[in-house]
Amino acid sequence: MTTSDYQKTFAQLENKHSKMKKFLKHNKPKERKFGKGMKRCRFCGSVRGHIGKYGINACRRCFREQAKSMGFKKYT
Numbered sequence: 001m002t003t004s005d006y007q008k009t010f011a012q013l014e015n016k017h018s019k020m021k022k023f024l025k026h027n028k029p030k031e032r033k034f035g036k037g038m039k040r041c042r043f044c045g046s047v048r049g050h051i052g053k054y055g056i057n058a059c060r061r062c063f064r065e066q067a068k069s070m071g072f073k074k075y076t
Contacts, residue, residue, distance in 0.1 A: 009023065041059035043055045043058055046061075
């Protein structure tokens with residue numbers, strides 16, 4: 001399978017319920033229990049650049065946008 005969104009496959013299996021069930025059983029994304037994919041930004045859902053310290057749970061980009069409203073001050 002060359003496509004990552006599986007739209008063509010879903011269209012073909014639309015009326016074949018048992019085959020669609022089997023396809024989803026073997027091809028759905030795994031539920032993450034630990035690791036990098038488990039820690040997601042609570043604002044945008046990104047897994048990259050995660051800041052988890054002090055329960056912030058935001059990526060670095062969203063943290064810069066939301067820091068003032070979270071109560072952080074910028075000292076120069």
